[in-house]
Amino acid sequence: MWVAGRLRRTEEPQETTNAESGTVTIGGSAVGVLSRGEERSVPLASPGGYAWRPKNGERVLVIKGGTLGEERYVAGSLDAAREQDDLGDGEVRLYAVGGGASITLRRNGRVEIAGELYINGKAYEAPEEAIGGA
DSSP states (O other), rough: OHHHHHHHHHSOOOOSSSOOOOOOESSSSSEEESSSEEEHHHHHHOOOOOOOOTTOOOOOEEEEEETOOEEEEEEEESSSGOOOTTTTTTTTEOOTTTOOOOEETTTSSOEESOOOEEEEEOOOOOOOHHHHOO
């Protein structure tokens, strides 16, 4: 009976941290992440309709699930806030990490697009009057 009682106590779920920060060691769609140890092929979690690929060296949020925290998902970048100093409360920016293209939605209704614009695979050339010409 002592053994059975001892086994029951060890089968109880252990308290674990539900989230932690990590550093991407292998970028891509199923990343490698170093937090307390390195884990590989960690799936990415993101809102519907949004796709992203973290880059090597990026700091990310790792969410843990399952009974004992054995499931892991990379849920977002912890480095993103540093690159967005000019955003006001309630404003949104989609951007390529490390520079390049971005789309910013401002509270005043303005949409700002930075980078080369392609529509259906063809480079968009703005009409001269849209740029400030005649």
